[in-house]
Amino acid sequence: MSANTETKSALRAFAENLRRAPRRILETAFRSGPPRTDRTRSSFVFGNVFLHLHAVRAHRWSLRWTTTFGLGIVCAAAFLITLVTGVMLMFYYKPYPDVAYDSIKDIHFVVPTGAFMRNIHRWAANVMVVGVFLHMARVFYTAAYRGPREFNWLIGMGLFALTLGLSFTGYLLPWDQLAYWAITIGANIAQSPREITDALGITDSFDIGGLQRQLLLGSDVVGEEALIRFYLLHVMLLPLGLVALLAVHFWRIRKDGGLARPDDADQRLGPPPADTYPVFTEAPAKTYHLAALVRGKTPAVGDGPENTVPSMPHLFYAEMGAFMLTLLVCVALSIWIDAPLKELANPNVPENPAKAPWYFLGLQECVSFSAFMGGVGIPMLVIIGLGLIPYLEREQQGSGEWFGGPGGTRLVAWSVLFGLVAAIGIEALAIRFGWLREWFPKIPQLVITFVNPGTVLALAYALYSLAVVRRYNSTRAGALGLFTCFLCGFLVTTIVGTYFRGPNWDFYWSPADWPKH
Amino acid sequence: MSVNSNAPRSRLAPEPVARRDFLGLASVWTALAALGFGLIGMMRLPKAAVLSSPSKKFRVALPDSLAAGQPFVPPGRSVALFRDAEGVYAVSLVCTHLGCIVKQAPDGFECPCHGSRFTADGAVTKGPAPVALPWHKVSGGGGNYIVDEAATVPAGTKLKA
Numbered sequence: 001m002s003a004n005t006e007t008k009s010a011l012r013a014f015a016e017n018l019r020r021a022p023r024r025i026l027e028t029a030f031r032s033g034p035p036r037t038d039r040t041r042s043s044f045v046f047g048n049v050f051l052h053l054h055a056v057r058a059h060r061w062s063l064r065w066t067t068t069f070g071l072g073i074v075c076a077a078a079f080l081i082t083l084v085t086g087v088m089l090m091f092y093y094k095p096y097p098d099v100a101y102d103s104i105k106d107i108h109f110v111v112p113t114g115a116f117m118r119n120i121h122r123w124a125a126n127v128m129v130v131g132v133f134l135h136m137a138r139v140f141y142t143a144a145y146r147g148p149r150e151f152n153w154l155i156g157m158g159l160f161a162l163t164l165g166l167s168f169t170g171y172l173l174p175w176d177q178l179a180y181w182a183i184t185i186g187a188n189i190a191q192s193p194r195e196i197t198d199a200l201g202i203t204d205s206f207d208i209g210g211l212q213r214q215l216l217l218g219s220d221v222v223g224e225e226a227l228i229r230f231y232l233l234h235v236m237l238l239p240l241g242l243v244a245l246l247a248v249h250f251w252r253i254r255k256d257g258g259l260a261r262p263d264d265a266d267q268r269l270g271p272p273p274a275d276t277y278p279v280f281t282e283a284p285a286k287t288y289h290l291a292a293l294v295r296g297k298t299p300a301v302g303d304g305p306e307n308t309v310p311s312m313p314h315l316f317y318a319e320m321g322a323f324m325l326t327l328l329v330c331v332a333l334s335i336w337i338d339a340p341l342k343e344l345a346n347p348n349v350p351e352n353p354a355k356a357p358w359y360f361l362g363l364q365e366c367v368s369f370s371a372f373m374g375g376v377g378i379p380m381l382v383i384i385g386l387g388l389i390p391y392l393e394r395e396q397q398g399s400g401e402w403f404g405g406p407g408g409t410r411l412v413a414w415s416v417l418f419g420l421v422a423a424i425g426i427e428a429l430a431i432r433f434g435w436l437r438e439w440f441p442k443i444p445q446l447v448i449t450f451v452n453p454g455t456v457l458a459l460a461y462a463l464y465s466l467a468v469v470r471r472y473n474s475t476r477a478g479a480l481g482l483f484t485c486f487l488c489g490f491l492v493t494t495i496v497g498t499y500f501r502g503p504n505w506d507f508y509w510s511p512a513d514w515p516k517h
Numbered sequence: 518m519s520v521n522s523n524a525p526r527s528r529l530a531p532e533p534v535a536r537r538d539f540l541g542l543a544s545v546w547t548a549l550a551a552l553g554f555g556l557i558g559m560m561r562l563p564k565a566a567v568l569s570s571p572s573k574k575f576r577v578a579l580p581d582s583l584a585a586g587q588p589f590v591p592p593g594r595s596v597a598l599f600r601d602a603e604g605v606y607a608v609s610l611v612c613t614h615l616g617c618i619v620k621q622a623p624d625g626f627e628c629p630c631h632g633s634r635f636t637a638d639g640a641v642t643k644g645p646a647p648v649a650l651p652w653h654k655v656s657g658g659g660g661n662y663i664v665d666e667a668a669t670v671p672a673g674t675k676l677k678a
Contacts (some may be wrong), residue, residue, distance in 0.1 A: 181617065181630070184615070184616045184617065185615045185616065185617070185630060187616070188614075188615040188616040189615065192615075195647045198647065198648060199647070211564075214564065214565070214568075215563055215564060218563070218565050218569070219565065219568050219569050219570050220568050220570050221570045221571075223569065223570065224569070225565070225569050229563075348593060348594075348595060348618060349618065350617040350618050350629050350630055351629075352629035352630075353629065353630070354617060354629065354630045364631075367614075367615065367631065367645065368631040368632065368644075368645055369645055370645055370647075371614055371615055371645060371647070434643070437641070437642075437643060437644070438643055441642065445647045445648065448645075448647075449647070503629060504627055504628070504629050504632045505629075505630060505631045505632040506632060
């Protein structure tokens with residue numbers, strides 16, 4: 001009898017557990033119940049392997065719309081979109097010459113949702129490149145690279161390089177005319193140190209350019225070996241590297257004390273709004289003072305958490321908002337504009353003009369003056385210069401503020417003017433009157449390599465920023481000037497390369513003027 | 518290293534275990550050295566020992582009607598062959614700037630990618646190309662020639678027809 005009751009109750013318990021199972025699964029997934037109190041909101045964050053890349057609380061300054069414009073999240077969101085759609089495209093893409101082209105055509109015209117996947121993959125990649133540029137400019141202009149965030153700026157540089165690398169390697173995969181010739185040009189830029197070694201007559205013994213090109217292409221022509229290498233880089237090596245660096249990048253934001261903000265951020269923000277839930281109204285199971293053991297400028301050192309709000313929901317909802325906005329833009333662009341696909345690659349007839357993707361057209365404009373300086377020399381200098389910024393500029397004034405530092409907005413405005421005028425001036429000179437070779441046909445190549453519109457412009461910018469450093473007696477002012485100038489130079493060369501260069505890389509006011517053949 | 522057991526030590530002070538440190542450091546450095554050498558070895562893999570490019574040598578018959586100074590481009594090849602009174606010669610059509618294929622122009626060749634211009638014998642007249650178009654080795658005779666795109670000869674080397 002009693003055994004029967006036990007069985008009965010065990011069965012009942014089983015049925016009850018079965019009924020509750022779905023809810024229990026959900027409850028056990030989030031250890032501490034729904035995030036409704038400050039305590040559960042905190043454990044919601046630090047109890048979750050993905051969310052705990054964030055701090056449990058975010059400063060109100062970080063949540064202001066104008067602090068970041070959500071640009072970092074835009075980049076991450078765009079990367080996530082390319083990751084997912086890229087995997088979808090891999091179902092059908094075949095990395096072999098000619099077959100690759102057919103498979104892209106299949107994806108675009110036959111595969112269900114294929115055209116949309118391909119479009120959004122391409123558009124998200126473009127959004128990511130734009131986002132990375134803007135994000136870097138934001139961090140620079142708010143002086144957010146300063147200690148303790150120096151190293152994260154370097155990680156960011158790595159992410160910048162990987163983003164461009166991913167775009168470049170992805171560009172070859174359709175194996176159409178556009179892809180083939182852009183990669184031919186890119187691979188020959190890798191080979192362009194020969195411009196120097198040839199001029200010095202040491203190419204036979206020291207051919208670093210040839211080695212780079214051969215490692216990239218796996219052959220001496222852009223063929224099947226090159227395609228499989230670019231494919232490997234595009235779908236495996238570079239994304240893995242990017243994900244790893246991304247994790248470090250996010251983690252360090254938290255460990256470096258959240259986003260940069262001015263020292264007087266709390267006073268400027270004023271008292272928290274009345275509906276902000278204060279922290280220490282209930283006995284916390286964990287205090288945030290653990291953070292006080294961490295060295296440096298973490299939010300809690302020497303400061304109460306009064307001006308912070310729980311990351312869940314305030315920060316996460318804002319991030320979701322930025323994510324959704326990015327997704328919306330990518331979807332709208334993909335519905336509106338198809339990704340291009342030209343004719344099948346033809347190694348004997350270059351596309352005319354053969355243009356790289358738009359973000360490389362500034363570089364292409366520079367390589368049309370000198371392959372080595374435009375494609376390797378100046379970019380290397382820019383990357384090294386950018387990377388050194390936080391180590392050379394260690395001032396205090398203006399951290400966390402837009403255009404903060406000596407000179408401020410006024411200096412940036414003047415630098416924009418100088419940067420644009422210098423870039424447009426030197427372009428106009430080269431377009432109207434040509435350059436050294438046309439004036440002195442016998443001139444040695446080494447002179448052109450070191451004195452061409454690109455290097456002259458870079459030198460003008462460097463001299464300008466040195467003058468700014470002297471005038472304001474501040475490295476930050478010089479950095480503001482130099483960064484702004486290079487941004488302007490990038491803009492001008494990119495626009496000239498995109499809109500004003502036609503067949504034979506000649507200057508045309510509009511594509512309507514291009515000669516018909 | 519001797520340890521003075523009488524000296525008061527903080528609970529937090531690191532223990533002076535020299536041997537363990539030595540073994541630990543030795544293992545770290547050997548591991549790093551092994552990784553380093555391994556990486557150098559691995560770098561040999563991507564550098565192909567045999568390049569999978571198509572054959573650089575090809576056979577071509579020049580048409581009898583080919584006028585002196587008139588380029589003849591064999592289909593599918595990036596080489597222009599010329600025949601004049603001094604002989605036959607081959608000029609590469611791969612731009613020395615960034616590898617595009619140059620096109621015939623009234624006074625020589627021009628590159629569609631970045632506007633380099635060359636004379637008919639390959640010398641640079643304009644644009645970013647750093648050096649002249651190379652000349653390739655031509656052999657054979659009697660209207661049939663073998664051009665070797667892998668072999669470069671000094672400009673002006675012509676094969677007596």
